[in-house]
Amino acid sequence: MPLGERHGGDKSESRYCGIETEFDDDMPNLLSYNVHGGFDFILATLMDPNYRPSLLDNDTSRSRALPFAGSDLVLSPSQWSSHVVGKISSWIDLDSEDETLREDSEITLKQEIAWASHLSLQACLLPTPKGSSCANYARCLNQIFQNLGGMQLWLRIPLVKSEDDTEAKNPDCMGEGKVDSWELWNSFRLLCEHHSQLSVALDLLSSLPSASSVARWFGEPIRAAIINTNSFLTNAKGYPCLSKRHQRLATAFFDHSVQIVISGRSVHKVPVGTSESHVDNQIEGWRHPLKSYLDYVAFLYQKMDPLPEQERFELGYRDYLQSPLQPLMDNLEAQTYEIFEKDTCKYSQYQRAVAKALVDRVPDEDASRVTTVLMVVGAGRGPLVRASLQAAEETDRKLKIYAVEKNPNAVVTLHSLIKLEGWEGIVTIVSSDMRSWDAPEKADILVSELLGSFGDNELSPECLDGAQRFLKEDGISIPSSYTSFVQPVTACKLYNDIKSHKDLVHFETAYVVKLHRVARLAHTQPVFTFTHPDHSPTASNQRYKKLQFDIPEDTGAALIHGFAGYFDATLYKDVHLGIEPSTCTPNMFSWFPIFFPLRTPVCVQPGSPLEVHFWRCCGSTKVWYEWCVTSPSASPLHNTNGRSYWVGL
């Protein structure tokens, strides 16, 4: 019974809530008890906890069947796959000093995974590594991965990070010697080479690490969050509830399709005869002992704000890598223009900028006599022409417009608009590349939108350099400048998607992507700025920037899979437009961020700075970026000579 419905038809996994169960060899009864109690799936031990392969060696009845919970026939295939997550025996210790235990563990792990695969379970929960060394555990998993089919393996990791290294460690819940459970996870997944079927089930304890430290996990492949009943507080009426921080975390998990699992025994004496449940499925007075915990989780899920319309529209794009547009080299298609044109926020910012420029250029007393020459360069299907005309109307200024466009298909539309919109005598359509157009007169205002997610990556600088020939000496360019920004991110999903191509080219390409499962590890920093017009005789569009990021120390160590990139543009004076997270234009959807990957992720320890270099390089036929990390360790230089990714001139 899903936790509820969220506006917009929620299809995420996080609608489901599971329960961790004790071993029970009556699997049908165990499942039906918990499903009737309201849970969607059970986290169930598949093998008798007393089983040890080494004990069988001395057993004369060695050939008897292994003590699996019943047989595969006790549940239907769909019950196994939809309602059971296998829990691998928690006693296993693959890195134990005790050889017998180590060997027993290896045999049991492989047997249990093989049995779970036979049942077509979607996932199995792997116990937390017992010590700080997990090499043999990871080695066995690598062997298992070679032949696993589609099953996911969730490594159980407690969400702990002591702020003080001298703080007592809890050997029951994580490897001795590790005070930051993320490091345990990181060692494990590095040993497994980021295997895409290895993910995390986080155990939420009653106290949580710092916000930055928790945030780092959102770039990791978390599939489940296990909340023990001991981590719940008690509300005034005696019901279980979570602390504000736990609530916010649970909500963030829902938003990232992480499933919640309740574990432990009921530790709340819920008043009899009352019910706060929203989905009450009591059968003949019976109530699952953990129902009040489930009800609370459902309540948190249902009280989440509905996804805004734009977010709903963008759901399918989350963490989906796209190649950036090449609007100079290629001709955009009608549907691309259509998406741009729906972004009213972008055009209203342009309208505001043009209005301010018109008023600055022509004082009120001259408004009826002076005609301003405005050129829209890269006019597409005309939205900036329309925005400029609206600015003129709003400010009572007279305008003459040239709409310059190099895409012949968009020019067809522009011509049709002359009649349709009554632009005769005001707008002249020019079918030409702005860099080679021989303009009949000079412009007072040059309006363009040639910006990519990283500002200059669609070659606005090169195009506007070519167009500024026909801008008057004191003319205005809208935009007047733009700056790119980057920040380091953990982005396991993106890294794995790129890795799946098994080539260098994909690791040296920048992608446009709606970032979702990422952890932004430091504030953004500016990279390259371009200003227009630029009349300096030595002007060059090549750039180099060295950046140093200090990741907040309380984050702990983190793995950098690459850099998220953004831009901010000053259109005119105080009117800006951009996607840099701290200043982004609200409700604008024309641009997703850009992502520059690293071929090998870089691990940064607390307190050690991350040094990064970005170059913008220009050749006669193309522009490209190169990038690398030099501290705490050196990465290779990425995209040398634009060998993998470039933008055509």
Ligand SMILES: C[S@@+](CC[C@H](N)C(=O)[O-])C[C@H]1O[C@@H](n2cnc3c(N)ncnc32)[C@H](O)[C@@H]1O
């Ligand atoms: C990002 S689109 C913007 C289109 C339109 N202004 C809008 O906001 O919907 C950029 C447009 O500039 C055009 N363009 C790019 N480089 C150009 C050049 N050198 N000369 C003329 N048009 C160019 C492209 O064909 C495309 O139509």
